[in-house]
Amino acid sequence: MPAIIRPAPPFSHRNWQLAPGLVFSGLILLLMGSGLLALILRTESGPAELWQSPYLQGVIRFTAWQATLSVLGSLLIAVPVARALVRNPGFPGRSALLRLMELSLVMPTIVAVSGLVAVYGRNGWLADAAEWAGGSLPWNLYGITGILLAHIFFNAPLAARVMVQTLERIPVNQRRAASQLGLGSWQLWRVLDWPALRPVLPGLAALVFSLCFTSFAIVVTLGGGPGATTIEVAIYQALRFEFDFNRAALLACVQLLICGGLWWLVFRGNRHQTVLPDQSSSADTASPRADSAGWRRITDRVLIGLFTLFLALPVLAIALRGIPWLAGELANPRLALWGATLRSLAIALPAGFLAVAITLTLLAATNVLKPGLPRSLASVSGYLPLIVPPIVLGTGLFLLIQPRLGIQGYGLLVVSLINSLMALPFTLQVLRGPFQASGTSTLRVADQLDIRGWYRWRWLQWPRLKRPTALALGYGITLSMGDFGVIALFGSPAQPTLPMLLHQQLGSYQVAAATGTACWLLVIIAAIFILLSRPGRLPHRTPATHTGVTQTGVPHA
Amino acid sequence: MLEIDDLLFRYPGQPAETTGWRFKVSIQEGECVALTGPSGCGKSTLLNLVAGFLTPAGGDIRWQGQSLGPLPPWERPVTTVFQEQNLFDHLTVAENIGLGLHPGLGLSKTQWSQIKAALEGVNLGGFGNRKAENLSGGQRQRVAVVRALLRPQPILLLDEPMTGLDDENRAILQGQLQQARHQGKTLVLVSHDSRDRQALADREVTDFYHAW
Incomplete structure (x- = not known):
């Protein structure tokens, strides 16, 4: 048996x-x-409206333009920030900053927008400061400036978080060897950082691009007007206000084609890697980098400090201005x-x-x-x-x-x-x-x-x-x-x-x-x-x- | 008798011209046989085939004259002890053993005290409520063998169970496995260490594998 x-x-x-x-x-x-x-x-009616309507063309062009700028801005900020964070593993408050960077994953866009308005807006903190100094704000938050600011506020920390994770996954022995050789910043970039980041970048750029391309809450609040409307917002307006289903469907198809095409390109080349941060973190702090000493120490701290301010100010503004209002209205x-x-x-x-x-x-x-x-x-x-x-x-x-x-x-x-x-x-x-x-x-x-x-x-x-x-x-x-x-x-x-x-x-x-x-x-x-x-x-x-x-x-x- | 009868196997995903294995060996009931041969000759592969973790391309495995071929791993009369990762780290020692008696831990009081007694028998008395992840390698292997011995399955497949252990743990494990033989279990041992083979095996088999 x-x-x-x-x-x-x-x-x-x-x-x-x-x-x-x-x-x-x-x-x-x-x-x-x-x-x-x-x-x-x-x-x-077919896609004819696409090349007949200057409005639609303007919308599509603006959508792609702002998304491209947002990707560039986010990545250009994320790379130095990520490298500074990797160079300084013992930086006080580093893990708190990493947490703050993850906040952008869960913070509703519209909340962030209200925080940004409270800091950079016409009645915001910076305007107050400028007025106190006897000037006025050199920008208007409504329009492309605000859209870019909000997109970078969301995507730079996301990208930096993924990059920190990627850089920390470089095999310990490689990092130790680089440390022993005393490689400088440029060599480290060529030998360690760039090869590690390169496979992640296409997926990351595609993610940020499609997030910004399809961004809705930010654009509908900070943009608007024919000069600053994205496809998503145009779809929404066509459906809710103009009842122009044809135009909505057309725009939706364009958006799908562009986003789908982008992801298809990324996935086809099989160049996608984890583009969302996971819960892992490296514990290796044992191999100091030669580019973490000297004057770089100061520039790194300044950079990290500025980035922290950039992320924390809107949240602080929400808390400091919101809590008193809530306390008054709770009853x-x-x-x-x-x-x-x-x-x-x-x-x-x-x-x-x-x-x-x-x-x-x-x-x-x-x-x-x-x-x-x-x-x-x-x-x-x-x-x-x-x-x-x-x-x-x-x-x-x-x-x-x-x-x-x-x-x-x-x-x-x-x-x-x-x-x-x-x-x-x-x-x-x-x-x-x-x-x-x-x-x-x-x-x-x-x-x-x-x-x-x-x-x-x-x-x-x-x-x-x-x-x-x-x-x-x-x-x-x-x-x-x-x-x-x-x-x-x-x-x-x-x-x-x-x-x-x-x-x-x-x-x-x-x-x-x-x-x-x-x-x-x-x-x-x-x-x-x-x-x-x-x-x-x-x-x-x-x-x-x-x-x-x-x-x-x-x-x- | 455990009969491995012209069992054919080739790892999937390899080109057809790669040489595979043809296994042939017979093991008496209650016997302890050591499979020996150079690394890569298919010792572990054969154990995994007997356990049903791998699917053969042809041939048959019989126990007491009945074919094991159609049976899934959980219905086969075997218990495997691997070199490591025999235990579920997040569970306690007692739970790890108990799962060998009933897959949903529906155990009677008698069975729980049976587990407790068995742990005392291998110098692990009082370890029952510890998480498996907090045990040393030797302690973990002892727990794995305790579980194997408490299970009613008559065949033990031992895949380097003592590799990397110190002499003390090795002695305890050898004692446990001797005990298994006294219970009448049939043992198939794969170990690269000749001391283990000499201490446990009735005979060594070297011609169990052929090229296919």
């Missing part, structure tokens, strides 16, 4: 791992497909803020949970599948939202279900759904590593011991996934909390979410109320992350309680 017969573990059939992921990825593809189809069917039960908070949570909580659920099922399915078409589809479907911008997807769905939009709450459901899809690239990034962390031998042991199905999830996967899942959930919820693009399309101005309310307040120059709302949104997001990081701490408490063994490994008598 060779086999030891025992009932199979619950849910151990392969289909339990396969089916949910395949269903979800099928639904995503269907949703995207039908959205795009609805768009294409709508462009009845007001009829404040628009409360209703907006409830609506935001009603959209964001389901979106976050759905995003995490879809992510886990997609990962489970790709784990079981052998390389081939279904597996590629399952793994690509989670990244599609990066290529198909939410407003394009939203436009398609808007056209599909537009007759039924009158039904109460229907729009919010769609917003929640699209938001969860938008979060997928981020939640996938967080969970993919931990999900696939088990090595071959661990998996073999688990197979041999029959730890499959529910048991594998319960004993082997969940304990390792608890913390990353909470983090992914945090990302999912906050991305949706901060969404302004999709909600602008489907929401009603009379019933705003927090970002909509903030936008309305910024638009009517209620600066105090706007910073208050921005501050409140940041407080909620911080609370969500603090709340979600709690379950992760529990396991640390257990070992101390019941080991019954001293630290030397000698059992107690």
